[in-house]
Amino acid sequence: MNFEILHKDIMGRVGKLRTPHGVVETPTLMPVINPNIDFIPARKMTEFGAQILITNSYIIYRSPSLREIAIQIGLHRLLNTEIPLMTDSGSYQLMVYGDVEIDNSEIVEFQKEIGSDIIVPLDIPTPPDVEHSIALNELETTLKREKEASEILKNSKSENLLALPIQGSTHLDLRRRSAEEVSVMGGDIYPIGAIVPLLDEYRFADVVRIILEVKSTLPSSAPVHLFGAGHPVFFSVSVALGCDLFDSAAYALYAKDDRYLTPFGTKKLKELHYLPCSCPICSKFDAEELQKTGKSEREILIGEHNLWVCFEEIRKIKQAIRENTLFEFVEERIRSHPNLITAWRQIRDYLTLIEMHDPSIKRTFFYTGVESILRPAVLRHHERVKNIELEAEEFTISTDVNKSADFYLKPVFGIVPAEMLEVYPAGHSEIPPAELLEEEALIEAISSLRSFLIKFSNKKFRIYADENWEKYLAGIPSNAVVVK
Numbered sequence: 469m470n471f472e473i474l475h476k477d478i479m480g481r482v483g484k485l486r487t488p489h490g491v492v493e494t495p496t497l498m499p500v501i502n503p504n505i506d507f508i509p510a511r512k513m514t515e516f517g518a519q520i521l522i523t524n525s526y527i528i529y530r531s532p533s534l535r536e537i538a539i540q541i542g543l544h545r546l547l548n549t550e551i552p553l554m555t556d557s558g559s560y561q562l563m564v565y566g567d568v569e570i571d572n573s574e575i576v577e578f579q580k581e582i583g584s585d586i587i588v589p590l591d592i593p594t595p596p597d598v599e600h601s602i603a604l605n606e607l608e609t610t611l612k613r614e615k616e617a618s619e620i621l622k623n624s625k626s627e628n629l630l631a632l633p634i635q636g637s638t639h640l641d642l643r644r645r646s647a648e649e650v651s652v653m654g655g656d657i658y659p660i661g662a663i664v665p666l667l668d669e670y671r672f673a674d675v676v677r678i679i680l681e682v683k684s685t686l687p688s689s690a691p692v693h694l695f696g697a698g699h700p701v702f703f704s705v706s707v708a709l710g711c712d713l714f715d716s717a718a719y720a721l722y723a724k725d726d727r728y729l730t731p732f733g734t735k736k737l738k739e740l741h742y743l744p745c746s747c748p749i750c751s752k753f754d755a756e757e758l759q760k761t762g763k764s765e766r767e768i769l770i771g772e773h774n775l776w777v778c779f780e781e782i783r784k785i786k787q788a789i790r791e792n793t794l795f796e797f798v799e800e801r802i803r804s805h806p807n808l809i810t811a812w813r814q815i816r817d818y819l820t821l822i823e824m825h826d827p828s829i830k831r832t833f834f835y836t837g838v839e840s841i842l843r844p845a846v847l848r849h850h851e852r853v854k855n856i857e858l859e860a861e862e863f864t865i866s867t868d869v870n871k872s873a874d875f876y877l878k879p880v881f882g883i884v885p886a887e888m889l890e891v892y893p894a895g896h897s898e899i900p901p902a903e904l905l906e907e908e909a910l911i912e913a914i915s916s917l918r919s920f921l922i923k924f925s926n927k928k929f930r931i932y933a934d935e936n937w938e939k940y941l942a943g944i945p946s947n948a949v950v951v952k
């Protein structure tokens with residue numbers, strides 16, 4: 469096994485990926501290096517926190533001089549770095565130009581020959597929203613090429629890892645089929661391909677659904693790469709859903725355009741009066757000085773800043789996984805764009821999958837908004853309450869945890885037995901008082917109360933509720949009496 473999972477939260481993980489050039493801690497970002505462009509050099513990338521880079525083998529192959537050198541001295545010496553290198557195959561060029569001057573086996577052999585740590589076959593990145601029959605047709609070609617690549621590597625017993633991209637456009641059945649077939653072929657890494665057009669249009673909900681369909685099909689131990697995702701605004705959501713690798717040309721492309729990345733979105737440099745960052749670049753320059761720097765120097769400075777913020781975000785996410793606060797972290801991040809909120813709410817349809825992975829014991833449940841209701845801890849609490857057995861005939865329920873009662877009615881969690889008041893999650897939760905809370909948090913609680921009362925329809929309950937609960941308690945089952 470080349471991938472080992474060390475720590476988990478939600479479906480996210482901190483893991484170790486073994487490659488011929490060393491071990492990489494995931495989640496991580498692979499900065500894109502273009503061997504033809506003199507920008508931030510590969511050897512400098514470790515300063516920002518990079519542990520692995522990605523470059524394009526097709527660009528090297530297409531240039532006779534680069535190809536000759538790469539074959540002679542290897543890819544690592546060509547780029548002057550010792551850290552692991554993944555190579556893309558020309559699929560991107562295939563998507564942009566519709567054609568490439570190479571076939572699948574040639575480019576796979578070439579990547580092997582130059583010593584790439586992670587090889588990618590020439591898959592077809594089908595864009596979003598194409599007709600099902602076209603997407604299926606292209607997927608079948610992709611699968612054939614992937615099979616061919618996996619046989620080439622098996623037969624040569626090479627150490628290189630193989631990435632098997634998952635395609636299928638926005639058709640979820642095709643994404644599932646793709647994931648199913650590549651997991652049988654047994655790749656080392658599974659990139660989810662052709663999602664950049666969706667990210668560019670802020671169609672985050674579509675990306676979330678694709679990730680979750682793929683994750684529900686792939687073995688959970690498999691490392692997943694979100695191909696082309698390089699904006700920190702989407703890192704926490706995708707890590708939480710089980711993505712382990714990202715790659716970014718964004719740091720460079722945005723820099724060329726004077727666009728400055730932040731974990732909350734992109735800023736235009738000319739609109740910045742202050743720099744909202746403390747990286748070495750932003751500590752050295754203020755906004756005006758940076759704007760006045762010459763074009764080529766400025767590009768590099770913004771590019772470096774962009775890398776610093778990306779890796780800072782990755783470290784924060786890893787820390788959140790280690791302390792099991794990833795839900796709180798994601799719920800905070802999604803507030804930077806309405807489409808991120810909508811995207812995150814898609815998890816409602818995948819709660820069983822998420823519940824399977826999310827650790828059941830955490831320190832404290834911090835309520836940050838209505839999305840907190842979607843956490844598996846709430847679902848698990850409801851399930852636990854369903855399994856309670858009652859011996860006596862009459863019980864008391866109170867909305868005030870400082871008063872003595874058999875059960876308590878708490879926002880979000882609903883029925884909480886007195887003995888669970890000191891236990892995670894309902895007991896170890898920080899939730900604003902009912903009068904300051906969103907209605908959804910009370911409605912969720914009442915729905916749990918209602919099922920509880922129906923289950924114990926042969927028992928009697930007296931509910932001591934404050935006025936905030938009054939309107940929600942109207943019409944509850946008749947075995948309960950509300951006492952004011």
Ligand SMILES: [Zn+2]
Nearest residue numbers: 745747750773
């Ligand atoms: Zn900065």
